[in-house]
Amino acid sequence: MDRPIVSDIDLKMMERCVELARTAGRHGEFPFASLVCNGEGIVSEALNRVDRDADVTRHAELVAVSEAQRVLGRNDLSDCTIYSTVEPCAMCSFPIRETRISRVVFALRSPLMGGFSKFGILQDARMSDVMPEFFGDPPEIVGGVLVREVEKAWRNCNPLVWAVIRYRGCFNGNPAGDACVHQHSSGRARRFNWRQIAHRIISKAPRRRGSSVEVPAFEGRPNSQAEQPSVVNARPGGGGD
Numbered sequence: 001m002d003r004p005i006v007s008d009i010d011l012k013m014m015e016r017c018v019e020l021a022r023t024a025g026r027h028g029e030f031p032f033a034s035l036v037c038n039g040e041g042i043v044s045e046a047l048n049r050v051d052r053d054a055d056v057t058r059h060a061e062l063v064a065v066s067e068a069q070r071v072l073g074r075n076d077l078s079d080c081t082i083y084s085t086v087e088p089c090a091m092c093s094f095p096i097r098e099t100r101i102s103r104v105v106f107a108l109r110s111p112l113m114g115g116f117s118k119f120g121i122l123q124d125a126r127m128s129d130v131m132p133e134f135f136g137d138p139p140e141i142v143g144g145v146l147v148r149e150v151e152k153a154w155r156n157c158n159p160l161v162w163a164v165i166r167y168r169g170c171f172n173g174n175p176a177g178d179a180c181v182h183q184h185s186s187g188r189a190r191r192f193n194w195r196q197i198a199h200r201i202i203s204k205a206p207r208r209r210g211s212s213v214e215v216p217a218f219e220g221r222p223n224s225q226a227e228q229p230s231v232v233n234a235r236p237g238g239g240g241d
């Protein structure tokens with residue numbers, strides 16, 4: 001039997017997310033919260049720490065992903081799901097792909113800043129097709145879970161800020177209140193081997209006389225210029241006598 005789009009575990013984890021978001025609001029942060037879970041177990045949980053740490057990179061998702069890697073002692077989180085009150089932004093979406101997290105579950109969509117709705121990072125298959133050593137397959141995306149609860153947490157945190165956010169269309173929920181899902185069709189396990197990749201590149205490179213591998217010309221430039229190394233930040237007098 002197929003796994004339901006939103007399981008009881010998903011609902012339980014999102015309820016915990018909403019609880020954390022309310023706590024964030026009480027600590028002067030915006031009500032963003034995130035969990036990284038392995039099955040029924042919570043590996044890490046985080047609030048936004050932007051205001052507390054005076055650091056704009058301390059988004060709840062980044063803090064949770066960082067902590068999950070520390071707790072598990074590995075950077076492959078392919079057996080994990082990340083839960084968030086709001087769709088992860090572009091900055092948070094790259095570490096999700098790099099750690100190979102396989103599911104992303106959230107409440108509110110982020111059409112202005114979202115790594116899924118706006119920038120397409122979470123569903124981009126080309127990254128993992130071309131560089132499977134660094135990026136996992138696009139995760140399953142489940143949005144619209146506990147939308148009303150998360151909206152209420154935002155409204156209670158700061159009604160004016162929430163009104164502006166709504167007016168500008170920064171975040172929104174599924175009007176029907178139902179979860180929506182985006183699944184990547186590949187699902188195949190990837191194997192990679194640096195030796196094989198290097199061999200393929202070398203064997204496909206065109207050869208020329210007197211050189212083992214031809215250096216292609218940059219577009220719009222003669223080949224002789226392309227082969228000249230560029231000098232950046234050279235020290236004065238570094239050319240010698």
Ligand SMILES: [Zn+2]
Binds near residue numbers: 059091
């Ligand atoms: Zn973010």
